[in-house]
Amino acid sequence: MALSGRANVHAPSRAGLLIGRLARSREATLAGVVIVLAMLVWLEAPNFLSSTNLISVTSLTAIIAIAAVGEALVIITKNIDLSVESTMGLVAFVVAEALKGQNLPVPAAWALGLGLGLALGMANGVVITVFRVPSIVATLGTLSIYRGLTYWVANGQEITISDLPTGYTDPASQTFFGVPLFVILAIAVVIVAGVVLRYTVLGRQVYAVGSNAEAAATVGVRARSTIFLVFALSGMLAGVAGVLWGIEFGQLYASSASGESLAVIAAVVVGGVSIAGGSGTVVGAAIGALFLGLINNALVVLNLPQEWLQVIYGAVILLAVATDALVQMRAQRAKARSRMR
Amino acid sequence: MTEDPRPAGGPDALQPSPKVSVAAGGHSGSAMSRLLGSLAGAARLELFLVVILAFLIWWGIQLSRFFLTGPNFGFSIQAVMEISIMALAMTPIIITGEIDLSVESMVGLSSCVLGWLWASGVPLEAAIPIVLMVGVAGGLFNGVIVTRWGLPSLVVTLATYALFRGLGHVVLGSTVVSNFPAGFTNFGFGYVPGMFVPWTLLVFLLLALVTVAIVHWTWIGRQVFAAGKNKDAARYSGVRVGALKTALFAVSGLVAAFAGIILTSRTSTASPDNGLNMTLAVVTIVVLGGVDINGGKGTVPGVILAVFILATLKSALTQAGVSTDYQNVAIGLLLIVSVITPQLARLARGLLDRIRLGRSRSAPHSAPGDVIR
Numbered sequence: 001m002a003l004s005g006r007a008n009v010h011a012p013s014r015a016g017l018l019i020g021r022l023a024r025s026r027e028a029t030l031a032g033v034v035i036v037l038a039m040l041v042w043l044e045a046p047n048f049l050s051s052t053n054l055i056s057v058t059s060l061t062a063i064i065a066i067a068a069v070g071e072a073l074v075i076i077t078k079n080i081d082l083s084v085e086s087t088m089g090l091v092a093f094v095v096a097e098a099l100k101g102q103n104l105p106v107p108a109a110w111a112l113g114l115g116l117g118l119a120l121g122m123a124n125g126v127v128i129t130v131f132r133v134p135s136i137v138a139t140l141g142t143l144s145i146y147r148g149l150t151y152w153v154a155n156g157q158e159i160t161i162s163d164l165p166t167g168y169t170d171p172a173s174q175t176f177f178g179v180p181l182f183v184i185l186a187i188a189v190v191i192v193a194g195v196v197l198r199y200t201v202l203g204r205q206v207y208a209v210g211s212n213a214e215a216a217a218t219v220g221v222r223a224r225s226t227i228f229l230v231f232a233l234s235g236m237l238a239g240v241a242g243v244l245w246g247i248e249f250g251q252l253y254a255s256s257a258s259g260e261s262l263a264v265i266a267a268v269v270v271g272g273v274s275i276a277g278g279s280g281t282v283v284g285a286a287i288g289a290l291f292l293g294l295i296n297n298a299l300v301v302l303n304l305p306q307e308w309l310q311v312i313y314g315a316v317i318l319l320a321v322a323t324d325a326l327v328q329m330r331a332q333r334a335k336a337r338s339r340m341r
Numbered sequence: 342m343t344e345d346p347r348p349a350g351g352p353d354a355l356q357p358s359p360k361v362s363v364a365a366g367g368h369s370g371s372a373m374s375r376l377l378g379s380l381a382g383a384a385r386l387e388l389f390l391v392v393i394l395a396f397l398i399w400w401g402i403q404l405s406r407f408f409l410t411g412p413n414f415g416f417s418i419q420a421v422m423e424i425s426i427m428a429l430a431m432t433p434i435i436i437t438g439e440i441d442l443s444v445e446s447m448v449g450l451s452s453c454v455l456g457w458l459w460a461s462g463v464p465l466e467a468a469i470p471i472v473l474m475v476g477v478a479g480g481l482f483n484g485v486i487v488t489r490w491g492l493p494s495l496v497v498t499l500a501t502y503a504l505f506r507g508l509g510h511v512v513l514g515s516t517v518v519s520n521f522p523a524g525f526t527n528f529g530f531g532y533v534p535g536m537f538v539p540w541t542l543l544v545f546l547l548l549a550l551v552t553v554a555i556v557h558w559t560w561i562g563r564q565v566f567a568a569g570k571n572k573d574a575a576r577y578s579g580v581r582v583g584a585l586k587t588a589l590f591a592v593s594g595l596v597a598a599f600a601g602i603i604l605t606s607r608t609s610t611a612s613p614d615n616g617l618n619m620t621l622a623v624v625t626i627v628v629l630g631g632v633d634i635n636g637g638k639g640t641v642p643g644v645i646l647a648v649f650i651l652a653t654l655k656s657a658l659t660q661a662g663v664s665t666d667y668q669n670v671a672i673g674l675l676l677i678v679s680v681i682t683p684q685l686a687r688l689a690r691g692l693l694d695r696i697r698l699g700r701s702r703s704a705p706h707s708a709p710g711d712v713i714r
Binding site: 080127131132133134136137138140141142143144145147148149151152254262265266269275276305307308309310311312313314315317318321322325329 | 490495499501504514618667668670672673680
């Protein structure tokens with residue numbers, strides 16, 4: 001009796017440790033895959049490590065990673081923001097338009113982009129928390145509303161790099177001790193968001209709302225305020241990503257950044273954030289963005305047909321969520337087995 | 342559906358779900374009373390939709406005296422037939438609490454496969470069944486992964502949304518096939534002789550009737566609602582939830598492939614970009630039609646009304662000189678407003694109750710579902 005009781009104490013904890021290690025190593029595993037893949041690409045195509053290519057691939061990745069941090073916050077609360085691509089497109093276009101037409105100073109353009117993104121995110125938040133529209137419906141709506149507004153602002157025009165002041169577009173190629181400026185910014189965003197999520201009350205609340213809304217409410221978490229906040233932040237970070245998009249490309253259309261919501265959500269999901277809410281990290285989301293950016297770039301430098309890109313995106317998302325499901329199933333089975341013993 | 346007196350999220354597991362309990366006694370008499378009951382209950386939402394439709398038609402007439410004419414009707418309705426047919430298949434999926442975001446990419450993939458087969462000399466009589474089978478295969482793929490692996494359909498169909506679109510690009514490359522025979526393009530583009538009724542509208546109405554019959558009058562429909570209200574309770578009542586959902590996804594894939602064929606026929610173009618952004622419109626129709634995105638509630642007649650609302654709105658906006666790029670703003674707003682309105686009705690009712698009852702602020706008032714649905 002005593003012996004079996006002991007076994008009962010030990011078996012689940014061993015399984016628990018294993019799950020814990022697997023869950024914790026998700027980011028590390030993915031980072032390992034990224035490094036191996038990068039080395040394979042480099043062996044096949046040495047120009048992969050040329051500084052122009054590296055700056056280009058990491059800058060694009062940084063843009064997606066910043067938006068993915070916001071999306072990760074939203075998905076951890078068991079919601080989803082489909083409107084990020086339209087927020088990015090609208091912010092990028094409005095900022096560029098303001099720089100072109102109003103001769104806005106560059107810092108003011110940054111503030112405008114940040115503020116507009118925040119406002120669009122807050123609009124999502126109001127629809128979702130005040131009017132209680134499910135986030136998938138609300139952001140499906142604003143996905144097309146914000147895109148329509150971009151067409152309205154653009155009014156059939158496009159913006160070319162000659163319309164923009166050089167002070168605005170310069171950061172695209174600037175590096176700091178060899179590291180592109182965009183990457184430093186993305187790392188800063190990831191660190192701040194990661195620290196807030198892990199070490200603050202607010203961060204705990206984000207996880208609490210996502211893992212069990214009722215329990216969170218019982219212990220006094222105001223779920224609606226938390227959800228409003230993450231949508232506002234997601235909008236703001238999409239705004240930052242939009243400004244960077246404009247800087248990186250210098251050429252803007254009303255349809256700019258179309259389809260990027262998929263890339264952003266894919267990065268988050270591949271990075272180990274569960275769509276069921278309550279788990280995952282922003283570091284994972286950022287590494288997910290790096291992984292997808294690397295695949296994208298690999299097709300280019302290896303001269304593989306670009307048509308396969310979306311096929312690979314789809315397959316990678318499926319593989320990532322299937323792996324998660326498998327790990328969870330194993331864990332549950334292990335737990336059940338240990339309980340039977 | 343509507344006869345459930347409790348708001349969603351209540352302890353459904355403890356109460357026998359009305360849909361399940363009805364399943365026991367299926368005589369013709371009770372079927373009639375059941376039908377009448379559900380009609381009366383659903384009438385309030387459908388009435389709301391009819392009012393919106395009437396307003397849009399009135400607005401259209403103000404804009405142009407050609408608005409309410411046969412040619413304009415035929416033209417406007419033809420333009421939304423692909424998304425409308427897909428909305429019919431999406432309705433039971435959303436009622437079971439799932440979603441299929443991949444439909445627009447299946448439209449693109451099926452269009453590409455059709456174009457590729459035709460360009461390589463396969464006759465259309467053989468190509469069309471192959472394309473439909475591709476649709477079933479894609480839908481089964483979605484369904485099996487969702488049900489067997491227990492993954493959220495939102496993520497799975499987001500992945501296949503990329504996958505199917507990518508496969509379309511792989512199949513057709515960057516070429517566009519457009520030399521289809523007139524007999525084929527006439528199906529998507531033509532009208533019933535002597536009338537302003539497009540062939541595709543006939544197909545839609547037929548499919549709509551079939552969908553109403555299956556969802557509201559058969560045991561399959563009752564299982565759909567049961568699975569959407571409480572998956573576990575449904576399973577304990579003998580509903581094979583996994584098989585049911587897999588079948589619904591397969592049908593959705595089949596219908597999306599069919600919509601791809603119609604679109605290819607109507608535009609006489611097979612291109613990897615066919616069907617882009619259609620998922621938004623499909624989900625908008627279903628949600629506008631009163632189907633709860635969280636599952637368990639909704640009616641097919643509501644969705645059919647939403648089809649006509651969308652067609653009328655698009656036509657009126659075109660008359661008003663609003664280009665397609667801006668029309669999406671109106672559709673997005675309509676989507677949000679259609680969900681907000683019941684909430685506003687609830688708030689208004691709560692406010693009225695509060696005024697009527699004076700100081701007793703804690704007066705119980707019911708949840709959003711009851712007001713309109």
